[in-house]
Amino acid sequence: MSISPLKCCINPSILSADFVNLEAELARISNADAVHVDVMDNHFVPNLTIGLPVVERLQKVSPVPLDGHLMISNVDRWAPQFADAGLYSVTFHVEASDAPIKLARELRARGAKAGMALRPATPVEPYLDMLPELDMLLIMTVEPGFGGQAFLDVMLPKIRRARAAVEGSGVDVAIQVDGGITEETITRAAEAGANIFVAGSAVYGRPSPADAIESLRENGQLAFTSTTPHLNNTAPQPA
Secondary structure, X not given: OXXXXXXXXXXXXXXXXXXXXXXXXXXXXXXXXXXXXXXXXXXXXXXXXXXXXXXXXXXXXXXXOEEEEEXXXXXXXXXXXXXXXXXXXXXXXXXXXXXXHHHHHHHHHOOOEEEEEEOOOOOXXXXXXXHHHOOEEEEEOOOOOOOOOOOOHHXXXXXXXXXXXXXXXXOOOEEEEEOOOOOOHHHHHHHHOOOEEEEOHHHHOOOOHHHHHHHHHHHXXXXXXXXXXXXXXXXXXXX
């Protein structure tokens, strides 16, 4: 698997999975591009999920790479430890970091892809100079902390501005969206320029999570390439 700015990826969130049977739940999404692991500390967001010991165990049994999303305080201290655990990508919230450039470089140095997340009210413009330090930019399309929220359409212009900045800079940075992704909203998000999609209930709420992944991926890729003209003649590279 690779974080590609040309390929639409579906990263199901285990926040919507059965926490009693996480290994079995991971097996149900073995055709996903990665599994989105939401780490919440009840400080940065008003919810508590799982911590580093559980993530380390998931890393050992998951059939697909782990895409860690750290919704935690003191992220400059903790994020590198998630990279050391072997996660494919580690995303930190810029609002929780005192030194985001240093942190992104440290994540890469420890072998993880570096992702940076923005809450809905955080503008993207102050961080555009950081794009060369990142592999992925996560634009939250709900307020972080809870699954099952409705997609915020007011984030679409922000996604468009981020995509324009990425294209203008020539860097290989993927744009991920997280929150309210369904077969309907994935089209709007992809048309705006997102290409990695976190989906919870839209995957685990279906009788066949694997079929849901394929359907979401197909819808997303079609919308993304149809509204990004220069990509139409560029075949996505295999993972």
